[in-house]
Amino acid sequence: MADNDDILLKIRHSAAHVMAEAVIQIFPTAKIAIGPAIENGFYYDFDLPRTLTPEDLEEIEKLMKAVIKGKHTFTRQVVSRKEAEAMFKDQPYKLELIAELPEGEEISIYTQGAFTDLCRGPHVANTGEIDPAGVKLLSISSAYWRGDEKREQLQRIYGTAWRNKKELDAHLTMLEEAKKRDHRKLGRDLEIFFFDDEIGPGLPLWMPKGGVIIEELEKLAKEMEAAAGYERVKTPHLTKESLFLKSGHLPYYAESMYPPMELEGTTYYIKPMNCPFHHKIFGCRTRSYRELPLRLAEYGTCYRYEKSGELFGLMRVRSMQMNDAHIYCAEDQFETEFMAVIDMYNAYFKLFGIEKFLMRFSTHGKEGLGKKYVDNEALWLKTEDMVRKVMTKSGIPFTEVADEAAFYGPKIDVQIWSAIGREFTLATNQVDFAVPERFNLKFMNKAGTEETPLCLHRAPLSTHERMIGFLLEHFAGALPVWLSPVQVAVIPVAEPFNGYVAEIEAMLKTKGIRARADLSSDRFNAKIRLAQAEKIPYMMIAGEQEQTKKTVSVRLRTGEQLKDLAQSAFADLVKGKITSRSLSLQ
């Protein structure tokens, strides 16, 4: 990935130092905290005598350009702890960092021009290697020292840096586009969802148009899952704590759960996951090998406690409805089942026009065994190996990351990129080898002896919240026909054609097309503007000619036109797009 290139990393990290130098020129008493390179850019945190203004950013940027033009060399130097302490005697944040460096660790500093920083590098050779036209400061925000809200509040300046102006411009254009595609804004403008202060943060309300999108996604999931042999169940949203003690959620996952409720002396929790409920259904009687694989699906609602500062639109919420399913299978069925799940992902990617995706395979970390991970190294290694082999065989792109598994088994996060190249973590698959044992799940195998099944968790369509958030950005709100809350706006050129328009609307509705006649007293142009703003795929326009000839003229939201179509031909076109869940309009 371009933004992880070594050279970009060096440019960004160096730009952070250059920015710190510029800030100190303006505020000689500034205390500096840390300034790393990050995805697409860099930041630096400062403790300053006053709050920064947007004008300051301009001034800092100007000074940075001067520093860059100075072509100052970045010099690396290794110093003793004492020397470091002396050098940074007026920089309390740096002193704190130095104090925490383990005994014996090399302490390095980097100097360019008048600025020296405690730093591991790497940097460019001299500031001249930074293209001043490729750097831009973006924003100021506040940040706590070490992210701890009990410590000092600092000011953070964010910047972006690229090899040259062209790359910078492309990035800025993407940012601009991302802003236009912001799912929070689109969600409100298109009347899909909103939040309400009296209900609480992270708890979206879905308006009728959001309701349609949810229904369509569920319909898709049900069709795909029925065809793949899943069965649908429905489980309670709350439970005695005993269930989550058994599942291991309470020991391992409690901080993401809602607080308990006391009822008749028993402690209840609302569920953060559906898994243990599905396990209960599997385990409600003795199962036979003939019932396996048993695939239990539920678009189940879960509740997770996220700090209010971490909530973000639909991407991070406190209540989510998940395209969940658990596949219980024998070990020799695992490969086929896992492949079938991958196939389902591929089908969804194709359907939504997702061209770039990656699976991130998270394995356990030895240190975490018995703490964040179930304590059975042999099973971890065996299961991870099994997954690794199947993923390799499937040919789907994946990377492997140590020490990020779920507590009960290896996890496969699915990363996808939207149409404008932003990365999203969509969904996870998890292979659970621990919990079936804890729940004493068994099946009678062919030999007539009891065996514990494997359990594969999967949620390809993620949660409604995250999926719809992603889709709004991905399609810039112009959803494919099948997902569009209103598929056809039927608009009369003038009031005398209201009758014809109502007739067309009724005809389209009969065919299962979500049509809406605009019979208001607004002017024709206003009606078109409204339909366009709502991103309705088809605007059918009906006037004298259409009424006489029983035809329709259609304006697509892309600006193209279809003229003089027979009513039925148009209905068939739209119906075809819906049935095939096509991404195109014609």
Place this chain on the structure above:
Amino acid sequence: MADNDDILLKIRHSAAHVMAEAVIQIFPTAKIAIGPAIENGFYYDFDLPRTLTPEDLEEIEKLMKAVIKGKHTFTRQVVSRKEAEAMFKDQPYKLELIAELPEGEEISIYTQGAFTDLCRGPHVANTGEIDPAGVKLLSISSAYWRGDEKREQLQRIYGTAWRNKKELDAHLTMLEEAKKRDHRKLGRDLEIFFFDDEIGPGLPLWMPKGGVIIEELEKLAKEMEAAAGYERVKTPHLTKESLFLKSGHLPYYAESMYPPMELEGTTYYIKPMNCPFHHKIFGCRTRSYRELPLRLAEYGTCYRYEKSGELFGLMRVRSMQMNDAHIYCAEDQFETEFMAVIDMYNAYFKLFGIEKFLMRFSTHGKEGLGKKYVDNEALWLKTEDMVRKVMTKSGIPFTEVADEAAFYGPKIDVQIWSAIGREFTLATNQVDFAVPERFNLKFMNKAGTEETPLCLHRAPLSTHERMIGFLLEHFAGALPVWLSPVQVAVIPVAEPFNGYVAEIEAMLKTKGIRARADLSSDRFNAKIRLAQAEKIPYMMIAGEQEQTKKTVSVRLRTGEQLKDLAQSAFADLVKGKITSRSLSLQ
């Protein structure tokens, strides 16, 4: 209704006294509590020196018959408080009741033979008016004095009493039938739902077959509601307490709510009702009269705290998914909207073959204003009058009951009777005139001024829990084809026909029929027995003849047979029953 007839009431009440007389003959030191007539029978609570056994019931019944044959006259007598206290000096429960009688109230006693009871009557003239062949003692249970678990534990004997043996037998047959149709047993036997101790009482888990029934009911609701102009929304399951303070649930409804959860210093509740969330959606922006009636529907899950002793199968649960909707309309639209709701009820009654139903119209009680009812008498009277007029006009049977309204407006409970004549409270409609005001819900009327809409709550399909519980009893588990989890069992007469059977199964599935081939190694008869026990509507049997002629032979679960049908003719038959949601199989 027969069981409320005056004579039956007298027979039952008198039988209770006769039973008490018989009990005292066996236990002369018995302390007697209360003994009322109830629906279908009577009971009496006793404080006895030992626990009753089933043999005691027989003995008591025998003694009762002797008393009855004695034709003892029931004599009513009015006594002073002092006289009453003297008469019941060895009966502490009676003394407690006497002490609580308001000063000046007439105190009456009834005597038959050797037994005298503090009693308001009425009774038959003499015990000979009770047909001994029409009385039967049913069961013994424990009961707290005055229903208070902190008071004395008593023994309660239940009996049933009718005019004659024929009526008694009919009732006992109905009880027997109700037992066979017990939805809790059917639910487990047919693998529809179950409860789990580790999850908690009142929290059903729906197995795949229950999942199918739920999906079908939701599909029905969605179709009916889409045709009637409803729009679907989706709202959070929990909220800050501020919402329920505003809605009035916390002041008026708190004891049915789950305990609060504290989150970042804010109090949250899980929702007992969907209403305030729908109000928020109505109120998310200024509405125009052109948007009215706005009908917001959601199969929303609610959580109500019911004491564990009050839970009963699916009929009384702690978590329920409700066929909810709120209709916001102007006053002059109320009649049409209300009528449309009644039409929907009628359509459902017809669909499910519910022949007996009654609407129970609950109005406010003056005394409760400002306590259990919103304090605005004028609006109560006006709204109740409006509802009364529309109900009368609709022609649907209804009765009116004072002092049982919802806190925000009059309530219409829908009572239905199952196929075996048992009564269920299915659903409620409520007219809400108070809450739209509190939520500051407004629309711009034609004149351009703001107006508050009326809100009509309705839930014709009740909750999934209650509806499915009712349907299981009503159909004795033999659900109509469209609701049957498996619609066709495809059964080979022997193993060589497995191939043909699998082919038929695939063909039926393609047509959207839930078919299941039984390819197990079980014997043919066992397969038939299994399908019959599962109450699968059609058992398709395939052997030599069918395979050669490409026909099918079908055994219906009713025992009838269809022979030598062409494959496609059979598929069309089943498909037709599904599409029309027919109650018949052929």
